[in-house]
Amino acid sequence: MSPDCSLSSSPDNLLGATVPQTAVINRPMDLVCGATLPSHSLVFETYGTLNKARSNAILICHALSGDHHVAGINTKGKVGWWDHYIGPGKAIDTTKFFVVCPNNIGSCFGSTGPTSNNPRTGKVYGDSFPSIQVRDWVESQKYLMDHLKIECWAAVIGGSLGGMQAMCWSLAYPDKLKHAVVIAAAMKLSAQNIAFNEIARRAIQSDIEFKEGHYLDYETSPTQGLALARMIGHLTYLSDDALHRKFGRLVHSGDLDTTEKELSEFEVASYLNYQGDKFSQRFDANSYILITKMLDHFDLSQNYNDNPAKVFVHAQCQFLVVSFSSDWRFSPLCSEQITDSLVSAGKAVSYIKIETDQGHDAFLLPNSRYQKAVSLYLSRVSNELEEISL
């Protein structure tokens, strides 16, 4: 067992130390927008063991701000963003499955994106990185699939933007996945969602350090704008009830009655500022703009058949759709539209709505019903694998 396990007192980190790998794709990749990436790299982590038939691989798709470090503890001591769900004996059981999670192109954690060098110019891409769509992420993940010599994913799983990738996989490569687990996602964004993303982009672009996207050339970063963008985003991932439960009107030190009101900062303000600042240190502003635009332009029914009831006609995999009662960013209605669309198309689908006050963020957080349902569903997936191999 890895010595890193001692970093955590909980049994959550049984995976131990995880080390990222890099796949260099030297073939040009055509993007939906018409541009071509001459080559690209994908940083990824894997957990568990690929079986002999190479049939037990699960692809995890990250959302807007995610990275490849989804489970275990990395060399910096950081626990993966979905460690509650991935590991030995967990809902996505690494004793049964080989789990793959890449950082997607256009992001900023090592895979080719705005902070990488453009091989054509020898200069950093910055804001000249071509616009990307969910379909491009799927295409690049397909390169990774080929790199790992995986014929068919046992499942493709993702929350939020990750769920959109799972749906996109089911239509782009219908015979390359057996199951799609679509969590807190939507077939397209609402006007309100797009509006929130626009406010976030405006916050970044208004920062004097943004330099029209060329901040890297000036060795600076629009951290204030990025922090503000994240604060807005983060707030929309939480529910009113959860904020009230966590913070209420608590002030940073002491009680409102006993502290001088002008000087005290509300706990909720301090929390949001902290989240904003932390994020602005780890994320790239151009990536944030690029990926929020990608979200805005995602429209599954427009891209496939232009009819919500017929979108999934060509899908071949089985689906599990999950929503959270207090999610107002991608509300249960969005997941229900996905489910209805799958039923109309005669596809295999189960849908659960998890009761929680944790908003959109709930898809990342521990919740016994959610964990149990995903676990039962994936046991089914693993049993199917055993039946095939018998």
Add this chain to the structure above:
Amino acid sequence: MINDIGPIGAWIEPKSRLLDLGCGDGTLLRRLIDDYQVQGYGLEIDPNSINQCIQKGLNVIEQDLNKGLENFSDNSFDTVLMSQTLQALRYPHLVLDEMLRIGNRCIVTFPNFGHWQTRSFLAIRGRMPVTKQLAYQWYDTPNIHLFTYKDFEALCSERSIKILKRSFVGSQLLGLNSLCPSLFAKIAVYHLAK
């Protein structure tokens, strides 16, 4: 629950599309899929039952029947089935209409409140019946609309619902069940059309 699927099987076309409203732990739906290869979906609201359905490999959709079925389009299923759930709904008559809109045919099963045991329970003890089929106290029962099979048939005629076939589950003794279902049928099973 009906463990023996009784007449239901004969009313279901193999490989047809079936929607099971209030599918519970999915026992019946599993049987119908295994025996008739139907393309089945179950609607359920109880998390534990939903988990059991997932475990059985069924398509189960979390949905509250009391909040409507508008998400299902007209004639989108060959059969809409509802087993032992009608009596627990807020507006059973409206759900029946919806079932007939969504399905070409409907199958409904429910406990017959006119069974002699429930009748005598009420008549002799003066208390609301607690029986095998209706195993709850009056204050915590999910069965908020108790009715007899005659009440059901009256409703069908009021709403011009065609009864294609009916069948009764109860005492096999001397064929009492079919001779006098009003008193001897524990569970009534109906095959309906618009």
